[in-house]
Amino acid sequence: MTTPYNKPLPNVYNAEVSRPYWEAAKRHELALQRCKPCGRWVWFPREICPFCLSQDLEWVPTAGKGRLYSYTIVYQPASPSFNGDVPYVNCVVLLNEGVRINTMLVDHSPIGQNVPPVPDDIKIDMPVEVVFDDVTPEWTLPKFRPVREG
């Protein structure tokens, strides 16, 4: 018997719109919306294209690769459910499709409990790739890890 997952799960704003994203994650795919008329990638899920205001958006799987745009190491979490995880890394990834998504960096070298130095595998602009964390039977969270040579 494992301990129940007690951290916040996605508080879905409009299930009709974002269901394909979470369903893709469950299949271990990172999908994004793309506007059919103008061809631009869109994040986060919405009902209208922010570039051309078309309402004709489609879901397209991506390779889940990008670069670490920026990050922060959390030492004092807002939610007590994360207390056991500190220090952990929140980050923004600039996907190769040109959109930035908020996520968590995992599989990096250990971080000190008090102060940096920050490990060498947490560097702005370094290549990262998606991994999937099946946190509950219903929910899978896309996270990212450093791309390792070889």
Add this chain to the structure above:
Amino acid sequence: MAEESLRGEASIIGIGDLPRQRSWPGKSSLGLCAEASKAAIEDAGLQKEHIDALVCIGGAGENAGSLKFYLGLGGNFAIGATMGGTSPLVGLAVASSLVAYGMAKYVLAVYGGGRDEGNPMPRLRQGWSLGQEFEDPYGVYTIEDLTLAMMYNRHMHEFGTTAEQMAAYAVNTRFNALKNPLAVMANEGAITVQDVLNSPMVVEPLHSLECAPLVGGACAFVVSSAENADAAPHRPVYVIGLGASTPGDTPYLKNEGIEYIDPRLTLTPTVWSAKDACEMAGYSARDMDLLQFHDRYPILAAASLEDAGFCKKGEGGAFLAATDTTYKGTLPINTDGGQLSGGRLDAIQGASGAPHLMEAVRQLRGEAGERQVEDANLCMVNMAGDGLSKSSTAILGTDETL
């Protein structure tokens, strides 16, 4: 400047400013707002019967009717002005418009609250916001700390900004706060650069002494037309320029490629709000005698100063480290201790920039006591909100700057 403009048409003739305290036991938010309102009305030499419009700033905007009733105010308008931490200057813009166009004679604007009514911080985002579905599951710290921490790391990466530079600014604001009895850190003593660097990490790279302490309090001001300002008991402070900008929520998720939204995380919307304020005023950064800038974190002040034109983009860290920003200095900034040592006014749904406006008025009146800046005639006030997604800028001046 445009021929039809608000420049010089409105004046702040009264202020009411409560001490910034970590707790206000026994005081309600309405009660604190009422107390500051009373002080502002008296400071303007008026009776409450003179007030013919009320502007409730920040999240309190929804309660404008309640506060009007609570204070027993007459008049017609009771409206909200809400744009996150920048709301006080949006409230100033609304109040200025009402008096300039004859819709009201004396407008009372107020924001405040205690922190004792169930508003614990840190907290997760509440209610609807664009990114929430994709943030809370990742253990995101409060959105503003998270965004600013990421901006800070990106700023260091792109421009070589250092924690030592940011700490130097924090040391100066503490120096200023020691002369401001309203500041929460007024009696906490001086700090050193090493104190800042040794303080615990909150969200790396932000040390705890780079994060403003959260406090309760209230700020109120009375606005009249310029022609009605001469009868006021204190030297009038004129609204010379105003600007505001809201590029949108969750700026760290900005899409690349929307032409009118600059995707750089290190760029603040002060680029636009300060430009508009300067255009209305006919002044530029170099004309300012002193500044009141939103400094919930030093890195926010640094980036905003860059974007307002006080130094080149990316040089805010070096600029702050090389500038004496104390009230005795070459470019005084946040002479009251700012938010960093004065306290971040964090009532329910904050409009945290309000104290910056209070201090600007005190300085331009020449009533800032021991920390008075000599020949203070022109002051830029800058406020930021909701993790880099909003900015407002005002240029305030004495009659010599009209």
